[in-house]
Amino acid sequence: MLFTVNKSPLTSDNLKTCLRFAKKGNSVLLYEDGVYGAIPGTKVESVVKEALKSIEVFALKEDLKARGFGEVIDGVKLVDYAGFVGLVEEHNVCPWL
Amino acid sequence: MKFGILILEGPYQHQAGDSAYNFAEAAVAKGHAISGLFFYCDGVQNATTYMTPPQDDRHISKRWAEFIAKHGVDAVVCIAASKKRGITDANLIKGARIAGLGQLTELGIESDRLIAFGD
Amino acid sequence: MAGEDLNEEERSEEDKKKFLFLMRKAPYGSIYPQGGLEVILIMAAYDQTISVLFADDGVFCLKKGQETAGIHVKDFSSAFKVLESYGVEHLYVDKTSLEERGMKPEDLLTGVEVVSSDEMSGFLSGQDVILPF
Numbered sequence: 001m002l003f004t005v006n007k008s009p010l011t012s013d014n015l016k017t018c019l020r021f022a023k024k025g026n027s028v029l030l031y032e033d034g035v036y037g038a039i040p041g042t043k044v045e046s047v048v049k050e051a052l053k054s055i056e057v058f059a060l061k062e063d064l065k066a067r068g069f070g071e072v073i074d075g076v077k078l079v080d081y082a083g084f085v086g087l088v089e090e091h092n093v094c095p096w097l
Numbered sequence: 098m099k100f101g102i103l104i105l106e107g108p109y110q111h112q113a114g115d116s117a118y119n120f121a122e123a124a125v126a127k128g129h130a131i132s133g134l135f136f137y138c139d140g141v142q143n144a145t146t147y148m149t150p151p152q153d154d155r156h157i158s159k160r161w162a163e164f165i166a167k168h169g170v171d172a173v174v175c176i177a178a179s180k181k182r183g184i185t186d187a188n189l190i191k192g193a194r195i196a197g198l199g200q201l202t203e204l205g206i207e208s209d210r211l212i213a214f215g216d
Numbered sequence: 217m218a219g220e221d222l223n224e225e226e227r228s229e230e231d232k233k234k235f236l237f238l239m240r241k242a243p244y245g246s247i248y249p250q251g252g253l254e255v256i257l258i259m260a261a262y263d264q265t266i267s268v269l270f271a272d273d274g275v276f277c278l279k280k281g282q283e284t285a286g287i288h289v290k291d292f293s294s295a296f297k298v299l300e301s302y303g304v305e306h307l308y309v310d311k312t313s314l315e316e317r318g319m320k321p322e323d324l325l326t327g328v329e330v331v332s333s334d335e336m337s338g339f340l341s342g343q344d345v346i347l348p349f
């Protein structure tokens with residue numbers, strides 16, 4: 001299962017509730033404003049780090065770059081749109097919008 | 098694989114429609130088929146000819162029309178959502194068709210994946 | 217013969233897809249929940265397996281006593297009550313979302329199954345199509 005998250009976790013509970021439903025082995029893709037969850041040093045960094053112990057977290061490179069960021073929390077994997085498509089090939093999608 | 102794409106947000110207001118387009122392009126580039134586009138709620142606005150954005154900006158409906166023609170994609174615009182917004186065949190992009198919500202179910206049935214973009 | 221019939225039935229069960237409507241948004245603030253409801257009512261005619269999960273602000277869709285006359289918007293909440301008769305298999309409500317909003321099952325319009333997110337995790341993975349509204 002791939003959860004797609006598009007809200008900034010700094011202003012929305014979206015990522016938090018998504019992680020409550022995501023189980024071991026699931027993946028989460030942060031895209032659009034969701035990518036703010038992938039950058040280091042925010043108030044939600046610890047939440048993401050905790051999640052990384054049991055699930056895979058991806059961030060969409062194009063959205064991150066568009067917002068002026070490149071660095072991500074250790075363990076978060078960057079994917080481009082081709083990678084996004086690849087994730088959807090592998091997993092069924094649960095859009096957590 | 099056959100990917101169905103559901104678009105729930107309007108153009109130039111929310112990134113959802115752009116994300117849907119970028120995803121669709123990337124899927125086709127990887128050799129996948131787009132089994133259909135379904136425009137619903139404010140998403141129907143993406144498929145109208147009622148937009149003349151500045152030259153240096155993307156032309157969202159033209160971009161979809163070109164994508165639909167190039168790849169022979171079935172693009173359905175929800176009739177109920179269209180009616181609420183004054184969208185008819187007269188102001189619909191080429192290649193798209195206005196039809197009922199049943200088409201979204203059909204798209205879900207025939208696609209290997211149905212992915213939604215919205216708010 | 218009876219065995220063959222059974223097989224046929226099983227096969228058609230397998231051909232059905234499992235659709236889940238993920239209702240996570242509050243009513244009236246946006247069109248989303250109403251949009252989802254309209255899809256459900258149409259999809260019900262297609263003989264697919266339909267479930268609905270209310271989570272986050274989506275649980276507010278089921279609040280009893282919605283009166284929309286003052287905002288001049290159609291009250292669509294009563295339609296959620298009829299979903300079961302439309303053949304919607306399950307109406308689930310996320311327990312934590314309900315508790316976080318100070319609500320109890322008796323505050324809700326219709327008979328729903330209150331479930332934990334742990335129970336739902338596996339269920340989500342088993343769905344063919346998840347539509348967010």
